Amino acid sequence: MSDRTVIPIAARLAEHERPILAEALSRLAAALGEASGAEPECRARFYDDLTALAEAAEGAIAVVSLQPELDRLDAPWAEEERRLRAAFEALSRNGGPVLVCTLFRHVDPAAERARALLLRIRRLDLLVLDLSREFGLFVVDLDRALADIGASRLATDYRLGGEKALAHAGRALALGLATDALDPFVSVEWQDETVRRVAAFEAARVERIDFAPADLMNWSRGRRRQLAAVVTSNVQSDHAGRLIRQVLKRQIGPRDAATRLFLALRRRGFRESAGLFYSALLHLVKSTS
Incomplete structure (x- = not known):
């Protein structure tokens, strides 16, 4: 050149x-x-x-x-x-x-x-x-x-x-x-x-x-730099737990709760959403035991 x-x-x-x-x-x-x-x-x-x-x-x-x-x-x-x-x-x-x-x-x-x-x-x-x-x-x-x-x-x-x-x-x-x-x-x-x-x-x-944001870290794989979340959102975890409590108290039906949870978490993907739901359920069990 x-x-x-x-x-x-x-x-x-x-x-x-x-x-x-x-x-x-x-x-x-x-x-x-x-x-x-x-x-x-x-x-x-x-x-x-x-x-x-x-x-x-x-x-x-x-x-x-x-x-x-x-x-x-x-x-x-x-x-x-x-x-x-x-x-x-x-x-x-x-x-x-x-x-x-x-x-x-x-x-x-x-x-x-x-x-x-x-x-x-x-x-x-x-x-x-x-x-x-x-x-x-x-x-x-x-x-x-x-x-x-x-x-x-x-x-x-x-x-x-x-x-x-x-x-x-x-x-x-x-x-x-x-x-x-x-x-x-x-x-x-x-x-x-x-x-x-x-x-x-x-x-x-x-x-x-x-x-x-502070809850992201970066790492390298080959020539690509990526971001990974290392802290789960407490706001969304609380949201999942609140929906579970409403179902248990029969304030809303399971189908309605599932629809709301899906809309709130659909951007996270299946694996992360399932993990967040499990975390909320575990948190609820501990808080009521």
């Missing part, structure tokens, strides 16, 4: 998403520079619609967000789906990498047309996965990356405003670019090292914005 390698980016984003791309490219350039010893330069150009992007993206990495599509809520979904399929088919014919970001599925229930927004977001996210299989697009799954942390902790919604959302969305996009889009520009060895450095940089950034 020469001392100054230019990595061209052709992007179609909402105006308020541009700082996320800037964050991602800053991380990417820093990591790639450290990996290669050179001075890469990422140059981004922005386009208003997918048609203009397809006409100009040849030779560049295309980065697409579907947030602008949320301005078309009144358009029938069947028509929107056909239009988007045709647009991405044209974009895929350029032959360069195309990265499409999923939308974060969190809408304030009090927001205007909240139900319609959430439904359209879900449909767009499902369409992205379908298009990736059909046209070979690369998916940057912002929804999954941010859902693992949570909207309340990030203090954001589907628009991804705020410093914490910016940091994590930028990190996810930088990883997507490093993993899937650098083939035309750098060697595989430098790509692997760039991915490692982008991921490692996140560790310091996470500590700075303090997204991990």
Whole structure:
């Protein structure tokens, strides 16, 4: 790689998403520079619609967000789906990498047309996965990356405003670019090292914005860093115990209790939910003995 390698980016984003791309490219350039010893330069150009992007993206990495599509809520979904399929088919014919970001599925229930927004977001996210299989697009799954942390902790919604959302969305996009889009520009060895450095940089950034609660610890397996809960939630354990007591006192029926418990614990998975239920039952037996 020469001392100054230019990595061209052709992007179609909402105006308020541009700082996320800037964050991602800053991380990417820093990591790639450290990996290669050179001075890469990422140059981004922005386009208003997918048609203009397809006409100009040849030779560049295309980065697409579907947030602008949320301005078309009144358009029938069947028509929107056909239009988007045709647009991405044209974009895929350029032959360069195309990265499409999923939308974060969190809408304030009090927001205007909240139900319609959430439904359209879900449909767009499902369409992205379908298009990736059909046209070979690369998916940057912002929804999954941010859902693992949570909207309340990030203090954001589907628009991804705020410093914490910016940091994590930028990190996810930088990883997507490093993993899937650098083939035309750098060697595989430098790509692997760039991915490692982008991921490692996140560790310091996470500590700075303090997204991990005190009851989490991290460990490494291979090249992936993971989080594990080491303290069971007393609030949810008390909730399970309260439901058991209500059943024993015949204040509610077993079916109603099971339904409530399932709704409260469904995000934990079967094994952890069963363990939590057993812990609550044991706690109840001890307290009444």
